Amino acid sequence: MEKAENINLHMREIEDHFKAAISVDCVIFGYDESELKVLTLDCNMDPYLGLPSLLGDLVKNDENLDEAATRILYQRTGITDVFLEQVKAFGELDRHPMGRVVTIAYYALIKVDEYGQNGMESKHNAKWRTIGSLKEMAFDHKKILNASLHLLRKRLIEYPLWMKLLPEHFSLPELQNLFEAVLAKPLDKRNFRKKISKLGIIKEVGKKQEDVPHRPAKLYAVNEKKLREDYSFLLKNPFVS
Amino acid sequence: MEKAENINLHMREIEDHFKAAISVDCVIFGYDESELKVLTLDCNMDPYLGLPSLLGDLVKNDENLDEAATRILYQRTGITDVFLEQVKAFGELDRHPMGRVVTIAYYALIKVDEYGQNGMESKHNAKWRTIGSLKEMAFDHKKILNASLHLLRKRLIEYPLWMKLLPEHFSLPELQNLFEAVLAKPLDKRNFRKKISKLGIIKEVGKKQEDVPHRPAKLYAVNEKKLREDYSFLLKNPFVS
């Protein structure tokens, strides 16, 4: 008897907890015009009206977190086959005006050139903004961005994630500039090239830049064989750590 | 009119989402008897009856995630001032028999000697188990443990987190053994000592081990001054990344 009551009490207590919502917010990084950018929307919710916000959505009852992130990427940008990794959960009490919404942050890496071709940017009124221009954001999105950028920096040093941001053919100056944009510090050209070349992960494609008003740089592509050998885990699509 | 309907539809759709529960699960690491251990319970929920489980609880409506983790640590072990860091969120659909429960994993580092003194272990029927002995666990807790251990390994290399696991006075062989237990690989004694000594983060306390049947090792303690200078962020209590 007493036990049954306890169980009922317990059940009610538990039910009381199934009142939160889970959302996923994606920090979508792109590298364009020699700058690191993030895809943002203009927030249409009080009290953050007009402020830049990340792309996110509530998690549906029949999808896991990775699936939700993948769906958001697809619905909001039309992109599939995206590199995604979870950053962490954010659950401050006052983080969302709608109620208790715990959000799981992901960062995504996309090739702006491929994405741009679909004209998706205007279609979904998403807007690329440089990292530097994002001072104030809706909700706790600035905090989420900071944590994501921090993780991206660590990952970029550890793994050749830059391949997820660059077009198929790229030059070494472009690659170095990408590093400098993400890490926000200048790198020595010769030491940088030495390190990249030791990885053996890129190969010349036998072409050069065109339409540049100076000496054109050689173009490279990822060495798929070496990539599969050393970093096969990066090829899971979508990648989830 | 149409707009109002849309909003209603939208609201219903949103309400439909506020049906998930958020939990926090803690991987509580301890170092004892020269082994890395995790504090576990015996699961009392079908279909995981009897399997080891992590210490966790639903997040209350008036606490954020870090607070929930801190509370769980306190309620279940009586410990305060714990080193805690979020690992990541786990949200597979079928991860909990009770319904949709997304859990946020934390790892905690505690000094087994201090904890043991309170006799909390038996009081809460928590049980220390070695990492190696945990083959099968309740829910997705094995996955959570693996992710937490992976993070702990990275952190241990980067920061002097071992100080959160060792007693106030410790020897260099103990310290090395801790590293070997966590990283699961042997280390060279001389190189290890060289590296530690270069950090300047420990100092001799002028005592030696007692009651050992061989040459006693010198005892060391953390150099608090150096700690504050170089790693002040580790002192936030509870630490949350």
Next chain:
DNA sequence: TTTAGATAGTGTAAAAAATACACTAAGATA
């Protein structure tokens, strides 16, 4: 008290990795 057993404690040389640094080469343009 001597000896055996166990673990603590110590230094150096070689290899690898990181850093600092400045000029020539190639193409575009005036």
Next chain:
DNA sequence: TATCTTAGTGTATTTTTTACACTATCTAAA
């Protein structure tokens, strides 16, 4: 053909990592 702009290249130094073997100190047993 001269100038501008960016691409591309090598070496020397320092720092970090690795490999490796013997002596010192204490306990305990003979």
